[in-house]
Amino acid sequence: MKPMNEYEFSIVIRDADFSAPNLHDLLFENGCDDALICANNNTVYLQFTREANSAQEAILSALSNINDAGFKDLIIEESNAITISEIASKAELTRQAIHNYVKGHRGDRNFPKPIAGLSSNNPLYDWYEVAQWLNNHDALSNESLEVALVAKYFNFNTATDRHLEMAKSLRHHLPMDPIYISPRGTMNRGIGNILPRIHVGPVQLIEENVTTSMDDLSAALAEAYFGTSSEDVKLLNVSASPIFGTFGKKLRLSGDIHEVFTLGADNEELQNLACTPLRR
Amino acid sequence: MAKRPKHTNKHIAAAIDYALKNGWKYIETGKSAHAFCILRCISGHGEHSISVSSTPRNPENDAKKILKLVKKCTPSENVEESEKEENENETNE
Numbered sequence: 001m002k003p004m005n006e007y008e009f010s011i012v013i014r015d016a017d018f019s020a021p022n023l024h025d026l027l028f029e030n031g032c033d034d035a036l037i038c039a040n041n042n043t044v045y046l047q048f049t050r051e052a053n054s055a056q057e058a059i060l061s062a063l064s065n066i067n068d069a070g071f072k073d074l075i076i077e078e079s080n081a082i083t084i085s086e087i088a089s090k091a092e093l094t095r096q097a098i099h100n101y102v103k104g105h106r107g108d109r110n111f112p113k114p115i116a117g118l119s120s121n122n123p124l125y126d127w128y129e130v131a132q133w134l135n136n137h138d139a140l141s142n143e144s145l146e147v148a149l150v151a152k153y154f155n156f157n158t159a160t161d162r163h164l165e166m167a168k169s170l171r172h173h174l175p176m177d178p179i180y181i182s183p184r185g186t187m188n189r190g191i192g193n194i195l196p197r198i199h200v201g202p203v204q205l206i207e208e209n210v211t212t213s214m215d216d217l218s219a220a221l222a223e224a225y226f227g228t229s230s231e232d233v234k235l236l237n238v239s240a241s242p243i244f245g246t247f248g249k250k251l252r253l254s255g256d257i258h259e260v261f262t263l264g265a266d267n268e269e270l271q272n273l274a275c276t277p278l279r280r
Numbered sequence: 281m282a283k284r285p286k287h288t289n290k291h292i293a294a295a296i297d298y299a300l301k302n303g304w305k306y307i308e309t310g311k312s313a314h315a316f317c318i319l320r321c322i323s324g325h326g327e328h329s330i331s332v333s334s335t336p337r338n339p340e341n342d343a344k345k346i347l348k349l350v351k352k353c354t355p356s357e358n359v360e361e362s363e364k365e366e367n368e369n370e371t372n373e
Contacts, residue, residue, distance in 0.1 A: 018329060018331075021310070021311075021312065022312075023331070024309070024312050024314055024315035024331045024333070025312055025313050025314050025315070028313075028314040028315075028333060029314070033314075033333065033335070033336055033337045034336070034337040034338060034341070036330060036333075036336075036341075036342050036345045036346065036349075037315075037330070037331040037333070038328065038329065038330050038331070038349065039327075039328070039329040039330075039331075040327070040328055040329075041327050042327075047345050049338065049341040049345075089348070089352070
């Protein structure tokens with residue numbers, strides 16, 4: 001049997017209260033006994049060290065453990081922008097070492113540029129970009145890189161509801177252009193840039209009836225995925241492989257939602273634009 | 281100081297001792313089945329807390345993480361000193 005790897009990652013539980021007397025037991029009994037339960041001013045976060053075959057398995061099982069404990073508003077910390085100190089801590093290097101990389105004194109002088117906080121003394125970096133760079137320079141383990149990738153890819157899963165709500169509420173405050181969300185960042189229009197990007201990935205659901213129409217399947221996957229059939233959410237492109245196996249007597253459908261949906265976009269030109277990069 | 285119970289795992293017991301020596305506060309958790317105690321840092325830059333498990337899946341991992349957090353969060357004078365050192369290193373380059 002392939003030996004399991006250890007994956008370290010943190011998950012923020014935004015709807016938990018650290019001072020609740022049963023919090024620890026609730027999390028512990030639902031399988032988070034491989035996490036250190038911490039808080040920063042009452043905001044709870046769990047530092048996991050989870051054994052698993054892959055980072056995906058580790059992170060998704062941890063999210064599901066936390067869901068089982070009754071919490072829904074979760075953020076995988078590794079999906080966020082982070083400071084130099086945090087980079088140093090994750091890579092187990094000194095801040096000095098990271099500063100040397102940033103300034104190009106060491107490495108290939110191409111350390112990823114910060115993405116925010118430039119006018120403050122604490123610029124923020126995209127952890128996945130940095131993780132890739134450090135890994136290329138043998139300064140970060142493959143497991144940590146895998147975690148960064150999975151976190152980046154799957155964080156939408158936990159954040160989608162919040163993002164949708166946010167997008168919907170913003171929509172009423174903004175003129176003209178439909179709100180437009182592009183996960184790859186290739187198609188930002190209107191206020192797209194200030195909206196959270198939503199990444200869309202593999203989904204599967206159990207269906208009683210075999211659906212053959214692409215549109216039906218898209219709708220079914222979208223509903224399963226986003227938990228909504230609202231007309232506000234209109235998927236522009238979904239591909240799906242209809243049969244992956246059986247689950248009891250029901251057919252299991254799997255597929256990829258290829259990353260584009262809009263909120264109330266009815267502009268044909270936008271839709272065409274959105275579909276273009278996704279055709280194969 | 282009131283007598284506090286000792287954690288049954290030596291790594292975690294040591295980590296708790298280390299935290300207390302570095303200005304962290306020990307808080308009893310009362311009736312919790314799985315929480316051994318809460319450690320809280322009160323060094324003035326936002327309050328960090330750790331809820332320490334009685335029987336974590338891997339005690340050594342937990343102990344390591346506690347130590348790491350405590351080292352990040354030693355009382356403010358130490359932090360300032362280490363930052364000063366870092367800045368000096370930078371200007372020396």
